[in-house]
Amino acid sequence: MKIAVCYKLVPDEQDIVINGDHTISFDKAEWKIGQYDLVAVEAAMRLAEVAGGTVSALSAGGKQLENSKLKKNILSRGPVDAYMIIDETMSDADSYQTAYVLAKAIEKIKDVDLVVCGEGSSDMYAQQVGSQIGELLQWPSVNAIGTITLADGKLIAERMLETEVEVLEIPIPAVISVTSDIFQARIANLKDILEAGKKPVVRWDLDDIGGVPEMSTNVLSVLAPPQADRRRVIIGGDSGDQINEFYEHLRKEL
Amino acid sequence: MSRVKDVWVFTEKQESIAELCAGARQLGERVTVLAVGSRDRIERIIAFGADRVFYLGDTGADRTVEDYAFTLSKLIEEEAPDLFLFGATKRCRHMAGRLAARQRTSVLSDIMEFLTDKDEIQGTQMVYGGAAVRTLASKSATVFSVVGSGVFTSLPEDADREGDVRAVDFVEPAYRVRCMEKRERGGTSVDLTAAKRVIAVGRGIAKEEDLKMIEELARLIGAEIGCTRPISEGVNWMGRERYIGVSGVMFKPELYIAIGISGQIQHMVGCNQSGVIFAINTDTAAKIFSQSDYGIVGDLYTVVPVLLEKIRAAR
Numbered sequence: 001m002k003i004a005v006c007y008k009l010v011p012d013e014q015d016i017v018i019n020g021d022h023t024i025s026f027d028k029a030e031w032k033i034g035q036y037d038l039v040a041v042e043a044a045m046r047l048a049e050v051a052g053g054t055v056s057a058l059s060a061g062g063k064q065l066e067n068s069k070l071k072k073n074i075l076s077r078g079p080v081d082a083y084m085i086i087d088e089t090m091s092d093a094d095s096y097q098t099a100y101v102l103a104k105a106i107e108k109i110k111d112v113d114l115v116v117c118g119e120g121s122s123d124m125y126a127q128q129v130g131s132q133i134g135e136l137l138q139w140p141s142v143n144a145i146g147t148i149t150l151a152d153g154k155l156i157a158e159r160m161l162e163t164e165v166e167v168l169e170i171p172i173p174a175v176i177s178v179t180s181d182i183f184q185a186r187i188a189n190l191k192d193i194l195e196a197g198k199k200p201v202v203r204w205d206l207d208d209i210g211g212v213p214e215m216s217t218n219v220l221s222v223l224a225p226p227q228a229d230r231r232r233v234i235i236g237g238d239s240g241d242q243i244n245e246f247y248e249h250l251r252k253e254l
Numbered sequence: 255m256s257r258v259k260d261v262w263v264f265t266e267k268q269e270s271i272a273e274l275c276a277g278a279r280q281l282g283e284r285v286t287v288l289a290v291g292s293r294d295r296i297e298r299i300i301a302f303g304a305d306r307v308f309y310l311g312d313t314g315a316d317r318t319v320e321d322y323a324f325t326l327s328k329l330i331e332e333e334a335p336d337l338f339l340f341g342a343t344k345r346c347r348h349m350a351g352r353l354a355a356r357q358r359t360s361v362l363s364d365i366m367e368f369l370t371d372k373d374e375i376q377g378t379q380m381v382y383g384g385a386a387v388r389t390l391a392s393k394s395a396t397v398f399s400v401v402g403s404g405v406f407t408s409l410p411e412d413a414d415r416e417g418d419v420r421a422v423d424f425v426e427p428a429y430r431v432r433c434m435e436k437r438e439r440g441g442t443s444v445d446l447t448a449a450k451r452v453i454a455v456g457r458g459i460a461k462e463e464d465l466k467m468i469e470e471l472a473r474l475i476g477a478e479i480g481c482t483r484p485i486s487e488g489v490n491w492m493g494r495e496r497y498i499g500v501s502g503v504m505f506k507p508e509l510y511i512a513i514g515i516s517g518q519i520q521h522m523v524g525c526n527q528s529g530v531i532f533a534i535n536t537d538t539a540a541k542i543f544s545q546s547d548y549g550i551v552g553d554l555y556t557v558v559p560v561l562l563e564k565i566r567a568a569r
């Protein structure tokens with residue numbers, strides 16, 4: 001089975017700087033792989049290990065994709081190779097544009113049996129791309145997958161909805177989005193990281209995959225919400241007296 | 255003048271039908287609910303505020319809700335609604351994404367507020383884990399949106415309301431996923447938003463049985479218990495309805511006590527409107543401290559037992 005797992009590079013939200021006018025800046029932000037995409041990579045690897053097959057990593061984004069540490073990071077988690085569609089327009093792409101470009105790339109990679117996506121990206125968290133890729137490829141797609149196995153060429157999966165669990169039979173090729181806790185993402189060891197540096201990375205630009213449709217939304221503003229002022233009375237240790245001081249503050253609120 | 259005339263609604267749960275009908279009324283002129291399930295529900299849907307119900311059919315052994323995607327897609331093509339609202343469940347999210355892709359557009363997700371007085375539909379949503387609020391305008395002919403829960407308030411049910419009902423022919427899906435079995439998913443239905451006092455725990459708690467001490471503290475001060483997402487979805491020590499944050503419960507209790515929680519933005523947006531915030535954390539540099547009123551740099555296993563003693567003694 002040939003599996004493509006999608007991931008997105010996102011600015012670390014802990015590094016966001018809020019400007020005086022409430023606009024936000026990422027100029028100082030480190031980039032990282034989306035938290036739930038790492039889980040998707042793990043799910044793809046586990047399935048490939050059990051059912052046989054290979055995993056390719058796939059991403060569309062801006063120039064951060066070129067970052068060699070991030071390339072090694074994704075490949076150290078098991079994929080045999082990585083495909084990247086790099087163009088600045090993709091760093092602000094909406095979910096339809098992203099799904100469109102990824103679907104085109106999946107067709108170009110050829111013979112992909114299964115596309116695995118995370119629950120949602122760490123930055124926008126719209127939880128849409130997997131569902132949209134499925135429709136663009138005209139393959140069955142499902143979200144919220146919490147377990148997967150392969151039996152007789154079909155996937156048997158459990159879908160974790162709010163109040164019920166569905167046991168599904170999914171014909172392949174298909175697109176699935178997995179839950180954030182289907183597996184714990186692995187921690188790569190030094191050997192994996194060294195080997196990752198030797199794995200092939202295929203770079204495409206938008207022309208290679210036939211362009212990208214226009215954005216379907218206009219972003220009018222991105223503003224930090226006002227923060228409540230806090231007293232920030234911090235007691236520096238947990239000796240008996242210090243706990244007592246903390247308790248006295250608490251007691252007044254009870 | 256608003257260009258929004260036809261607003262469609264698709265959702266699973268009875269309560270959210272009422273909410274979304276109220277929202278659709280507010281935003282547009284004619285409200286149409288796309289209904290899957292038992293036919294008996296139609297009258298109530300009209301009572302909740304629908305002008306029209308397109309009845310798609312029921313689900314059963316050989317037909318899932320998802321199988322209606324093709325039927326819905328054909329209807330969208332024929333009728334071109336201005337706005338299509340979906341409930342904030344996983345199933346609705348998936349349906350919205352699929353239908354929007356078929357119309358070559360994105361979904362406005364988790365919209366907290368809509369503006370329709372311009373000649374376009376705008377919505378606001380939280381992004382970057384809640385660090386920012388983004389306002390978007392959709393450029394598509396039919397605007398698709400997943401509406402955050404609780405954004406609209408249901409109107410009183412009106413049994414005298416009249417509406418049109420149209421039965422829609424099923425379109426055979428070109429591809430489908432088969433559902434072999436369904437099971438109830440366990441879990442209590444606690445409503446944290448109603449709690450005045452909440453104690454929330456994070457990964458600073460080392461073992462599940464240590465929650466007993468937290469439960470005792472909660473009992474003594476009359477608080478509900480909540481947690482961070484990893485405590486619920488990572489280790490499953492608490493139900494999903496108890497985790498607080500951008501993808502969980504967002505609320506404003508009077509008192510919030512964060513124990514062993516680092517204070518990541520995704521968590522804090524759920525509770526940073528609380529009246530007063532207390533924090534217990536071993537790490538001086540933990541982000542939670544700059545977002546608290548009172549904090550103690552200490553081991554929860556030292557601090558909580560002493561607090562228990564003092565609160566008991568004071569009673």
Ligand SMILES: Cc1cc2nc3c(=O)[nH]c(=O)nc-3n(C[C@H](O)[C@H](O)[C@H](O)COP(=O)(O)OP(=O)(O)OC[C@H]3O[C@@H](n4cnc5c(N)ncnc54)[C@H](O)[C@@H]3O)c2cc1C
Pocket residue numbers: 035036120121122123125383455456457458459481482483484485497498499500501502503513514515516517518520521524534535536537540552553554555
């Ligand atoms: C798209 C997206 C959505 C998310 N949505 C949510 C959400 O809605 N809600 C949510 O909570 N998270 C959410 N998260 C996850 C979030 O980013 C954090 O990972 C999570 O909130 C951290 O949980 P935590 O504070 O329990 O764990 P950690 O960050 O691991 O913090 C544990 C803390 O405990 C302290 N500690 C350890 N031992 C002790 C001790 N003995 N005594 C006292 N303190 C101790 C440590 O110093 C540390 O600060 C989301 C993430 C993403 C990517």
